[in-house]
Amino acid sequence: MTTSKKYRDRIYIVKDIILTLSEYGQLNQTSLFSFCGLNISKHKQILDNLEQNEIIERKEIADGKRTITLFKVTNKGMNFCHEILEPYEKLFPRSGKSSDSSLNLGCILFI
Incomplete structure (x- = not known):
């Protein structure tokens, strides 16, 4: 039995990181x-x-001889997720299918 790994675009990786940090603090x-x-x-x-x-x-926290590095999302990161990443995923869902098939936007990606 072979397992294939699915490719995930960088933008979805970024969104997953932000949402995971917002969920766990x-x-x-x-x-x-x-x-x-x-x-x-x-x-x-x-x-x-x-x-x-x-x-x-x-944020780095000293714990005896070792240092623990913690990450958390900033307000700027949450705004970026809500204003940029969520609308992007609505236009280009991960499954590759548009939620509204009558919507014909062409290519309007601004970077």
Whole structure:
């Protein structure tokens, strides 16, 4: 029995990260990547980019000899999710099918 992994666009990975952090409040990197079904070595750059753009924030807590790094979504990140990512997913659902088949928008993606 072979299992095929489905490809997930970067924009949906970003949305999953934001929604997971908003659901749990704050998570360490391992938990966050596990809940989102991501690979740390492959997707760490996305986390770094989100932090650079102030979509999420990183907080380091000293716990004896080790440091625990926690991530949480910022207000800017929640606004980005509501204003950009949710409307994008309504236009381009993950299944590839439009919820309104009579809607013909052509190509109007602004980046």
